[in-house]
Amino acid sequence: MANACELLKAGYSTPCQIEDKSWIQKAVIINKDDIDTITYTVVDTINTKVNFELKATKTGYAVTTIEASSIIKGYATKSRGDNGYPQYLHNVDIIVSGVDNVINEFLQRIDLGLYVVALRTNTNKIIVYGIGSGLVSTDYTQDIVEGGGTYIVTLNSKESSQEGNLPLQYVSATPGNEVIDFEALFENPGP
16 A cells, blocks of 8 residues: 555635536547647646647647537546556547448547547636546447437546546646637647
8 A cells, every 4th residue: 555645735615606517518639649748737746737739730639519418528537556556547428420431430540549638617627638648449339329329439548557647737838828729629730
């Protein structure tokens, strides 16, 4: 079992009005290999934020659904590794519809790749999943009958290489431009 290396320094009271309670129904999926630099900013010994820059001419790819839904979402599951330290399984659910060649190509690429996914909360915080080890697709069933033409595909951390942090909040290289970066799919147009 791990030694306690962090001590609780403050309590927490759940506010009467919870601000972050839903996701904007857009996921930006980024090929992990397209990330050029990652910068972690440690706010205190535990609270960490992240910035990343894509390689020149690279971009993320948007997956969207109707805004009234809550299908696109991110979440993390905590467990303890063999050494006793916390580890986090990052998960992002996206919705896919149909079975045509475009969808099948998208799914086959998702099934073969390693990704980082950015989501946006209803209060415009950008939360990044899989920045450390990447995300892969889990098993799914392509069944358009049961889901009314749609089905859920989950991207998550590999069991063998889970994340050392909960999903991290993104900070832009230009302060205050987090939503602008997200909406631009984190594209790096290059020189």
